[in-house]
Amino acid sequence: MTSEARYDIVAIGNAIVDVIAQADDVFLEEEQLNKGAMTLIDADRAKQLYNDMGTAREVSGGSAANTLAGASTLGRQCALIAQVADDQLGEVFSHDIRATGIDFDVPPIGKQPPTGRCLILVTPDAQRTMNTFLGASQFLxxxxxxxxxxxxxxxxxxxxxxWDAAEPKAAMAQAIDIAHENGRKVAFTLSDGFCVERHRDDFIALIQDGKLDILFANEAEIKSLCETEDFEAAVEQTAKQIETLIVTRSEKGAIAVHQGESCAVDAEPVEKVIDTTGAGDLFAAGFLSGYIEQRPIPDCLTIGAIAAAEVISHYGARPEADLTALVKQRLG
Known part of the structure; x- marks a missing residue:
């Protein structure tokens, strides 16, 4: 029997500090960067690219951590499991996540490897090109x-x-079993097409084996997962195997298929898109917040769209406006 939950969401993810700078397409070409995608880099490349970047700002990030930050802003009780090092960026990350009201108690692992960082180049078209050094995160x-x-x-x-490193992969597999043994739901985000290409077989196995209850993807990721360019076919194929599927489609809005029932919402209007970093993370935050409140699925999608619209209207992957007020204004 499921006991009453202390937390709305417990997440496992990367402990990353985002280093964000503006750049143009020429710089991306000179650095041979894959525009709009996430690329894993080693410590030497991280140091070299950091030196080549323009003036940057440092803000705590990490996909799951961003989602929790949004959910916490919406009133959810959250806890994070992630790994930092005993260094300056580790202190920054720990302070920022706790200041958001999220419980975070995993001790640092020492000075080496250093805390992870993501070097993000934002071009004038608001596309973000991410270059991630996982550092301590891959030793969770x-x-x-x-x-x-x-x-x-x-x-x-x-x-x-x-999912790349062996230790955190084992940690997540263990956590899935614990969650289901205790009658909890498991939500998973595919994160990036890069991740799907590397781990397609594993992700499909998680879905087919009933390990996941809620799956988040964007349009490119779901098509890559199913190895097809037919979006509708990819959604239909995946939705048959999972309780709740959510697929974001940028300016085309988002869809959900919940227990076989499909619905869709338009994207929320944004006066000017500044930085798309964290859009998917905040969409998940909004959707899950509505889901926990047992709102209708269309409302969950709308809350996700509201949160995503807020975060792409400024630099950084965490909300700056009062999301609860925005949701109340929109949905009452």
Whole structure:
């Protein structure tokens, strides 16, 4: 029997500090960067690219952490499992996540490897090109998975970005089993086409084996997962195997298929798109917040669209406006 949850969402994800700078397409070409995508880089490349970037601002990020920041702003009780190092960026990340009202108790692992960072280049068309050094994040061990913590969360939320390294992959697999043993829902985001290409077989196995209850993807990711250019076919194929599928489509809005019933919403209007970093993360935050409140699925999609619209209207991947007020204004 499911006990009452202490937390609305417990997430496992990367502990990343975003370093954000503006750049033009010429710079991306000179640095041989894959525009609009996420690329994993090593420590030497991270240092070289950081030196070549223009003036930058540092803000705490990480996909699942961004989602929790949005959900916390919407009034949800959240906890994060992630790994930092005992260094300056680790202190920045820990301070920022706790200041958002999120419980974060995983101790640092030492000075090396350093805390992860994502070097983000934002071009004038608001596209973000991400270059991620995972650092300490890829050493999150199964020992960091607190059974009681996972059992106390109504939803376990996992990010595909963390699937590369063996230790965090094992930690997430362990957490999925704990969550389901305690009657909790498991939500997973495919994160990026890069992740799908690398881990398609694993992600499909998670879906087919019933390990996931809620799946987040964007249009490119769901087509890549199903290895087809037919969007409707990809949605239909995946939705048959999972309780709730959510697919974002940028300016075309988003769709959800919940227990076989499909619905869609338009994108929320944005006066000017500044930076698309975190759009998917905040959409998940909004959707899950509505889901936890047991709102109708169309309302959950709308809350996700509201949160995504807010975050792309400024630099950085965490909300700056009062999302609760925006939702109340829109939905009452």
């Amino acid at each position: 061990s199964p020992a960091s998975v607190d059974t009681a913590l996972i059992a106390s969360g109504a939803i376990l939320y996992l990010e595909g970005y963390l």
